[in-house]
Amino acid sequence: xxxxxxxxxxxxxxxxxxxxxxxxxxxxxxxxxxxxxxxxxxxxxxxxxxxxxxxxxxxxxxxxxxxxxxxxxxxxxxxxxxxxxxxxxxxxxxxxxxxxxxxxxxxxxxxxxxxxxxxxxxxxxxxxxxxxxxxxxxxxxxxxxxxxxxxxxxxxxxxxxxxxxxxxxxxxxxxxxxxxxxxxxxxxxxxxxxxxxxxxxxxxxxxxxxxxxxxxxxxxxxxxxxxxxxxxxxxxxxxxxxxxxxxxxxxxxxxxxxxxxxxxxxxxxxxxxxxxxxxxxxxxxxxxxxxxxxxxxxxxxxxxxxxxxxx
Amino acid sequence: xxxxxxxxxxxxxxxxxxxxxxxxxxxxxxxxxxxxxxxxxxxxxxxxxxxxxxxxxxxxxxxxxxxxxxxxxxxxxxxxxxxxxxxxxxxxxxxxxxxxxxxxxxxxxxxxxxxxxxxxxxxxxxxxxxxxxxxxxxxxxxxxxxxxxxxxxxxxxxxxxxxxxxxxxxxxxxxxxxxxxxxxxxxxxxxxxxxxxxxxxxxxxxxxxxxxxxxxxxxxxxxxxxxxxxxxxxxxxxxxxxxxxxxxxxxxxxx
Ligand SMILES: Cc1cc2nc3c(=O)[nH]c(=O)nc-3n(C[C@H](O)[C@H](O)[C@H](O)COP(=O)(O)OP(=O)(O)OC[C@H]3O[C@@H](n4cnc5c(N)ncnc54)[C@H](O)[C@@H]3O)c2cc1C
Ligand SMILES: Nc1ncnc2c1ncn2[C@@H]1O[C@H](COP(=O)(O)O)[C@@H](O)[C@H]1O
Numbered sequence: 001x002x003x004x005x006x007x008x009x010x011x012x013x014x015x016x017x018x019x020x021x022x023x024x025x026x027x028x029x030x031x032x033x034x035x036x037x038x039x040x041x042x043x044x045x046x047x048x049x050x051x052x053x054x055x056x057x058x059x060x061x062x063x064x065x066x067x068x069x070x071x072x073x074x075x076x077x078x079x080x081x082x083x084x085x086x087x088x089x090x091x092x093x094x095x096x097x098x099x100x101x102x103x104x105x106x107x108x109x110x111x112x113x114x115x116x117x118x119x120x121x122x123x124x125x126x127x128x129x130x131x132x133x134x135x136x137x138x139x140x141x142x143x144x145x146x147x148x149x150x151x152x153x154x155x156x157x158x159x160x161x162x163x164x165x166x167x168x169x170x171x172x173x174x175x176x177x178x179x180x181x182x183x184x185x186x187x188x189x190x191x192x193x194x195x196x197x198x199x200x201x202x203x204x205x206x207x208x209x210x211x212x213x214x215x216x217x218x219x220x221x222x223x224x225x226x227x228x229x230x231x232x233x234x235x236x237x238x239x240x241x242x243x244x245x246x247x248x249x250x251x252x253x254x255x256x257x258x259x260x261x262x263x264x265x266x267x268x269x270x271x272x273x274x275x276x277x278x279x280x281x282x283x284x285x286x287x288x289x290x291x292x293x294x295x296x297x298x299x300x301x302x303x304x305x306x307x308x309x310x311x
Numbered sequence: 312x313x314x315x316x317x318x319x320x321x322x323x324x325x326x327x328x329x330x331x332x333x334x335x336x337x338x339x340x341x342x343x344x345x346x347x348x349x350x351x352x353x354x355x356x357x358x359x360x361x362x363x364x365x366x367x368x369x370x371x372x373x374x375x376x377x378x379x380x381x382x383x384x385x386x387x388x389x390x391x392x393x394x395x396x397x398x399x400x401x402x403x404x405x406x407x408x409x410x411x412x413x414x415x416x417x418x419x420x421x422x423x424x425x426x427x428x429x430x431x432x433x434x435x436x437x438x439x440x441x442x443x444x445x446x447x448x449x450x451x452x453x454x455x456x457x458x459x460x461x462x463x464x465x466x467x468x469x470x471x472x473x474x475x476x477x478x479x480x481x482x483x484x485x486x487x488x489x490x491x492x493x494x495x496x497x498x499x500x501x502x503x504x505x506x507x508x509x510x511x512x513x514x515x516x517x518x519x520x521x522x523x524x525x526x527x528x529x530x531x532x533x534x535x536x537x538x539x540x541x542x543x544x545x546x547x548x549x550x551x552x553x554x555x556x557x558x559x560x561x562x563x564x565x566x
Pocket of ligand 2 (some may be wrong): 352432446
């Protein structure tokens, strides 16, 4: 089976989700990767050196600078006659492009796969991860999005594969990017962080949230996450939300601080390798999934943990 | 003399789903999730979509809000709720079985031909199937632009401007009309339904169209092999001091 994987990148760096999507693709068949963007040849070169990648298609044009879904989907559709499957990471962009590709190919997409059981059989969570569905597709072509936290990225290799330029420009004019407000942080990205320190409603306000959690995150080299209640209350902006409707993460360590553990939050973090919870309510549902649970006041516990870590 | 009024309509896609506060029960035989006797509600993102449409109408940016659902007969309850919230009229495309997003998108496209909306607003995902597909598929089938996960929608006569929540922040898109917009949680807080409005909603139009009359092949494309409970995480240990947490962190860091 020939697979076209859509690369997630920001023009200069390859996002970790791309590596995970390639890893999923390799389990299904032979992988080629589509890089769409402007002045992004460095991205194509990096991908050409990744294990499992047999060819890179590079569409480098001003029309793809903002990677608008309508244009990228049209580009992917131009290539799809050569492929049996289109695979995208389940990122904002992947989720915007893949269903357009599926609809025009007239096939049903399988979203958010977490396991490949066979070339046409996949597992995916439904109901915020409260059930796992096994689905089989007999569609003429597969269109999949990949829950990237479920696949271990493949590494680099010694040789690079060929990079084929795609000359056709797809500029449909159906949307236009007129502004962007991208968060720049020195901390690791939520999606790829090894450790996440996540705070909930108990953190009171934006100032308290940051003052309490940032030193611990800095000490651990961790990313910061949040529950929806914390985001809604304005403690931190929306990109930090973990859960069914936020980011899905699976770090080595997830530290849940003052988070009750609603099913929608658990949906985003319960695959973490080690979960540590601090909550003053002994009956908080978060303790049902925590490997280590401390019943106590976070405003006492966090400074004490910092002190102990410094010792 | 007849005056021709150009109506600018917004269609809102609403889906009836298992209420967000109810824990789904997986049938022991692996055949699916058991919804019998459980509370069904409007998908939370669709409530937000509807609220957005009603506010656009209140601002004068649109004249009519149409709520549209594809589902079983009991989805009428969700349309009644939509009418009570402020939709002007509603349409149920009735189907005996649960349709997949592609079939829903095709069904909606067919119904839209008569309505000619300037905007379709859908939720970003249905919280039962978590597919995150329908709005995008509809936009692609219609050849329209899409703006997903909206946290702000500004509609003017010839375009719509949308703040979209993306992985690393926010992007603002401008789209010519007609277009498809999907909603995220922070767009608004949906109004609650008052009893008088619920009563008034009874006299608002609720049209029922049989899916079979649309001539669309809506048979499922995917085979559900089985549906199972996720593996349960065994509960861990209770620690009794912050020092123990610090020790656990140190050990994990060293490992
Ligand atoms: C459709 C839908 C989608 C949703 N999507 C998401 C999602 O993606 N992500 C998400 O997180 N939520 C989501 N939610 C919301 C979810 O249901 C919960 O409301 C939310 O997760 C609660 O956040 P919280 O745990 O911070 O707040 P709360 O539930 O209020 O919990 C606060 C916790 O802090 C504890 N606490 C208070 N003071 C202290 C203290 N001093 N020290 C220690 N502990 C303390 C309390 O005991 C309590 O357990 C969604 C809801 C719906 C309906
Ligand atoms: N059966 C349906 N009837 C009407 N709208 C639907 C239906 N299914 C999905 N939608 C719309 O599409 C959105 C995304 O659903 P999904 O692609 O299933 O995650 C929902 O929030 C609804 O707005």
